[in-house]
Amino acid sequence: MNPSESRGCKNVPEFEDAIENLDREDLIKLARSLLSNGVALSFHGKRSAMEIARRVRPRIMRREPKLHVGSPAEQARNLLVEGENLQAMVTLYKWRGQVDLIVTDPPYNTGNQFRYNDRWDVDPNDPDLGTLVSKEDGSRHTKWIKAMMPRLQMMKAMLRPSGVIAICIDDNELFHLGMMMDEVFGEENRLGIINWQKSAAPRPDNKHVSTSTEYVLVYAKDMTKARTGSLERGEDDNRRYANWDNDPGGDWREGNLTAKTYSAKADYAIQSPFTGELHYPAGNGAWRHTKKNIKSWLSEWGTPYEERGIRDGKEKALMVVGAEPGKVPSEVRERALEILKKGPWPFVWFGRDGQGRPRVKTYLEQIKKGKVPVTYWADDDFSGDEGEVEPTETGAVSWDYTESGRSSDGVSELTAIVGEGHGFTTVKPLKLFSKIIQIWCPPNGLVMDPYAGSGTTGHAVLELNKTTGATRRFILIEQGSPENGDKYARTLTWQRVHNVISGTRPGSNSAPPLGGGFEYRLLTKTIDARAVMTMKRDELIDVVITSHWENHRRTAPNLQRIDEEGYQYLIGRDETGEGYFLIWNNGGPVGSVDLDSYKVVAAEAKRAGIKPPFHVYARYEDFQSPNVRFWKIPDKILAHLGLDENERYNHDDEAA
Incomplete structure (x- = not known):
């Protein structure tokens, strides 16, 4: 597609010129993108x-x-x-x-x-x-x-x-x-x-x-x-949950027995044990639970249910045994009212007075402890079939x-x-x-x-x-x-x-x-090898503190700068307690790791309570120790900033 401004008449020549100026590589990329994806974002x-x-x-x-x-x-x-x-x-x-x-x-x-x-x-x-x-x-x-x-x-x-x-x-x-x-x-x-x-x-x-x-x-x-x-769920999220019938399952709220998707096998009538009325799934939906489970839950109202054809063009209805459409025997109604009065009510219920449509219970303990970003958070808790796991895909959502x-x-x-x-x-x-x-x-x-x-x-x-x-x-x-x-x-x-x-x-x-x-x-000036080598000590310390990382670590270390007086080389430590040192020759150029500078590093580490390994930044490494991890200036600094080999410093001293 092209941005809308390309449609304006005054911009057509400019747009056509841009197309004519595309080189072969650009045209090939554009063609491949269109052929492989069908839709491509194209702009000048x-x-x-x-x-x-x-x-x-x-x-x-x-x-x-x-x-x-x-x-x-x-x-x-x-x-x-x-x-x-x-x-x-x-x-x-x-x-x-x-x-x-x-x-x-x-x-x-x-x-x-x-x-x-x-x-x-x-x-x-x-x-x-x-x-x-x-x-x-x-x-x-x-x-x-x-x-x-x-x-x-x-x-x-x-x-x-x-x-x-x-x-x-x-x-x-x-x-x-x-x-x-x-x-x-x-x-x-x-x-x-x-x-x-x-x-x-x-x-x-x-x-x-x-x-x-x-x-x-x-x-x-x-x-x-x-x-x-x-x-995290708060009190407002749980305010609609209560236990009106002393259900041993704890607090619950009303849930919808109708699913949003249609299935002919799950589209049938359910007879109320209170009124005898036949209820069908709301809208163009279908019952969300299996017929076998619904039949079992309905029977918990004190009367057995059966599957029976009632010539309504639907699947066989769930009917009270011996009852006619629209009417149930008085003893069936009385048994249901007694259960409604004493509780607890079955999983499928018909309102607090028994006069409503069939609905289900949604138990607070079965709801995920958190809220997932699904549908309208303000109005809905997600609930599905028994044992379903709540989805974690957001899709198109309204908040x-x-x-x-x-x-x-x-x-x-x-x-x-x-x-x-x-x-x-x-x-x-x-x-x-x-x-x-x-x-x-x-x-x-x-x-x-x-x-x-x-x-x-x-x-x-x-x-x-x-x-x-x-x-x-x-x-x-x-x-x-x-x-x-x-x-x-x-x-x-x-x-x-x-x-x-x-x-x-x-x-x-x-x-x-x-x-x-x-x-x-x-952020100040752009960095390269020459800029690193001409920095003042404080500037170079900042670069080390802000850029240092190591391949073997899962996360980049958080280095704390040390500005206490009395330290010649110690400049920082990380969250694990490892120390970082910069060899600097008394305000002159960056120095090298030799025996004398190593002795100072070891002494300062001891004073600061830092144990090996010591991370030492220096120009050269003339003395090696298993206690030292050497970081060459400016090469390692540039590498820590993502610059490749071509950006590294020319080792010719005259170039420095």
């Missing part, structure tokens, strides 16, 4: 958009200690990164394949939020966000797609094999985003399309159909490895505002935390992101938000950790609005997450602190 500049992520270089990521929040151990668990999100994800190479869930709210293409930098096609390393794309821009859809495509590719790379992405969108780009997600993640990995109610009342923003809902597209990196979790919150709730939440004047008129509600995180991120998982905005994702992670005892971590990436002099990563995003951690509120108000912490990092 697609080839460059698909290659942009590969051309973006990692950048130096500087720690900003004044903006860190929490204890050193808490800081090391979470990140708030200030910078352009594609460059940030490329720089966060150590976390590639480590993220459990990406939940994000990219700028909608409404003419008010989305910016595009035309120079990205030539130089994707340009950090400028570009100019605002107006709704009158004839190429606005193509620009949005070209901006999103490489970022979706990088998001996929950041996910674990079992990872999930949930991305918010409105109707302006819903269909384009869906096609991109199908192309990048695969249609077979689509977990669901969530339709959430952003306002409680219809919105007068469309003269034809009110747009009171928005969407979340949910995809797995690999459907076979992804897991959909459940939500009303009582379940997902409203946009106005998101704005009110933000105002309560940071005060008036933040300038945000649309904010995703905390409840929406909390639900998504609970469902698709394990309790000890890692959540990333490449469009962090006001920090809702970080807030949701911290609140869930506080209320449920989970230990989830987050990585937030935000650039802000530098053209307005406001890089709100360090104002609004930072302020919100700081305030919920500390309990700080506007004025003299306060709230219970959620606890936790995060490191604040800033």
Whole structure:
């Protein structure tokens, strides 16, 4: 398909020129895609958009200690990164394949939020966000797609094999985003399309159909490895359960005996032992339980049932033995009323007074302890045939505002935390992101938000950790609005997450602190071997702390920087207690591991209570010890940032 702007007359020549300019390789790819998939997303500049992520270089990521929040151990668990999100994800190479869930709210293409930098096609390393794309821009859809495509590719790379992405969108780009997600993640990995109610009342923003809902597209990196979790049940979820008949099975509520799918074999009449009335499945459905089981449950009302043809064009009816259609003997009715009075009632029952249609009991103990994301959460608990397992596929789902919150709730939440004047008129509600995180991120998982905005994702992670005892971590990436002099990563995003951690509120108000912490990092210049070798010591320490990872570890280590005085080489430690050292020659160039420097490393390790192995970064290794894991500068640093052999430093000293 082609974005809608290609249909406009003034853009036809430009579009035709683009087709004529396609080279043989592009035409072959396009033809193969059409032949193999039937439907393909095609737009001007697609080839460059698909290659942009590969051309973006990692950048130096500087720690900003004044903006860190929490204890050193808490800081090391979470990140708030200030910078352009594609460059940030490329720089966060150590976390590639480590993220459990990406939940994000990219700028909608409404003419008010989305910016595009035309120079990205030539130089994707340009950090400028570009100019605002107006709704009158004839190429606005193509620009949005070209901006999103490489970022979706990088998001996929950041996910674990079992990872999930949930991305918010409105109707302006819903269909384009869906096609991109199908192309990048695969249609077979689509977990669901969530339709959430952003306002409680219809919105007068469309003269034809009110747009009171928005969407979340949910995809797995690999459907076979992804897991959909459940939500904790609260008192509101259980309020409809009671035990009116002293059933030994415990609390229950009314369940539907009619299934939504039709089966001729399960379409027949059931006679009430109270009234003699014949009841048929509701609508065009059929009875959901087997005829044998229903017959047994009906007989528990004190009178045997039989299968009997009644010439109604249906399967044989379940009738009270000896009864006529529409009438039962008085002794049958009396026995049923006695059981109704004393209890407990059979599994199939006819209302509290016996005058209703047949229905079943849904026992609270048999309902899954959690709630799965199926149908309307506000109205329905899922229940099926006896022994059925509740499904974990979401499919197309609707969440009303009582379940997902409203946009106005998101704005009110933000105002309560940071005060008036933040300038945000649309904010995703905390409840929406909390639900998504609970469902698709394990309790000890890692959540990333490449469009962090006001920090809702970080807030949701911290609140869930506080209320449920989970230990989830987050990585937030935000650039802000530098053209307005406001890089709100360090104002609004930072302020919100700081305030919920500390309990700080506007004025003299306060709230219970959620606890936790995060490191604040800033993307600066692009990195290469020469940049590494010309860094000052503090800069190089930051690069080591923020980039270090090891192939044999299942997760990237969280390194805490050590800034205590008296250490010459010790620069940090990880959560397992292993130490990291940087050999630096008294403010001069990067040094080498020799016997003298090793003695200092061993002494500092002893003083800090660190046991081998010692991770030592240095220029060369002139002394070897089984206690030392040597990391060569700049080669290993570049490798930790994902740069290949061609990016490695020229070992010629003159080149240095």
